[in-house]
Amino acid sequence: xxxxxxxxxxxxxxxxxxxxxxxxxxxxxxxxxxxxxxxxxxxxxxxxxxxxxxxxxxxxxxxxxxxxxxxxxxxxxxxxxxxxxxxxxxxxxxxxxxxxxxxxxxxxxxxxxxxxxxxxxxxxxxxxxxxxxxxxxxxxxxxxxxxxxxxxxxxxxxxxxxxxxxxxxxxxxxxxxxxxxxxxxxxxxxxxxxxxxxxxxxxxxxxxxxxxxxxxxxxxxxxxxxxxxxxxxxxxxxxxxxxxxxxxxxxxxxxxxxxxxxxx
Ligand code: GLP
Numbered sequence: 001x002x003x004x005x006x007x008x009x010x011x012x013x014x015x016x017x018x019x020x021x022x023x024x025x026x027x028x029x030x031x032x033x034x035x036x037x038x039x040x041x042x043x044x045x046x047x048x049x050x051x052x053x054x055x056x057x058x059x060x061x062x063x064x065x066x067x068x069x070x071x072x073x074x075x076x077x078x079x080x081x082x083x084x085x086x087x088x089x090x091x092x093x094x095x096x097x098x099x100x101x102x103x104x105x106x107x108x109x110x111x112x113x114x115x116x117x118x119x120x121x122x123x124x125x126x127x128x129x130x131x132x133x134x135x136x137x138x139x140x141x142x143x144x145x146x147x148x149x150x151x152x153x154x155x156x157x158x159x160x161x162x163x164x165x166x167x168x169x170x171x172x173x174x175x176x177x178x179x180x181x182x183x184x185x186x187x188x189x190x191x192x193x194x195x196x197x198x199x200x201x202x203x204x205x206x207x208x209x210x211x212x213x214x215x216x217x218x219x220x221x222x223x224x225x226x227x228x229x230x231x232x233x234x235x236x237x238x239x240x241x242x243x244x245x246x247x248x249x250x251x252x253x254x255x256x257x258x259x260x261x262x263x264x
Pocket of ligand 1 (some may be wrong): 034035037038039040066067132133134135139140141142162
């Protein structure tokens with residue numbers, strides 16, 4: 001596990017965008033796992049800027065989003081389909097046929113639909129690089145506390161904490177979705193490389209538990225300790241409850257000297 005400490009959210013997004021851009025340049029047909037949430041907005045802004053400068057080509061990139069609210073059509077302003085369109089897809093040359101986002105409007109056989117999402121990931125050769133945010137309760141995707149570490153893409157009931165957080169994005173009085181379709185923790189752990197971004201003090205407890213706590217289903221992101229190639233990119237506020245900060249900084253210095261490609 002590599003822990004990259006940055007001063008603020010802007011530095012996080014620059015670092016993350018740089019790593020994604022390098023991965024796409026190395027493998028133009030990269031299978032890229034994407035996340036939503038406010039932390040991702042500036043990452044996508046940086047990627048769009050690189051594309052517009054002519055230095056980043058998405059034409060062969062294949063994307064898989066982590067999750068979508070159940071019941072929201074793609075055009076709903078709070079849907080993750082809409083978020084991705086507004087923040088990334090409308091501004092880069094991704095082939096629409098290469099975009100995969102769980103469909104929140106499927107009714108009926110959820111298991112079959114979720115199995116087909118997993119199948120699409122397999123058909124693409126697996127996810128090469130997965131971007132993740134983290135919820136205040138340690139969720140990744142919508143894998144709420146007590147999600148099985150081996151879980152696969154499925155229908156998930158949202159926790160009270162997540163419902164409270166999500167309610168802020170919906171119009172006053174509008175009911176926010178109670179469930180979502182999300183990749184499972186097992187699905188995420190199969191990505192070849194994982195980048196988790198966290199900014200702000202509200203994430204500091206979840207970040208500390210994920211990096212330094214025991215692996216436990218009570219904190220979904222702690223399962224990333226089992227992954228062979230995970231990088232956490234976190235700002236000062238989100239890092240404030242980590243006890244090994246000096247060590248992470250020394251590792252960063254040595255990484256810059258010995259294996260600088262891991263940072264760019
Ligand atoms: C939602 C998404 C998560 C994301 C989280 C963090 O819950 N399902 O994948 O990590 O938001 O969002 P933010 O970056 O806005 O804090």
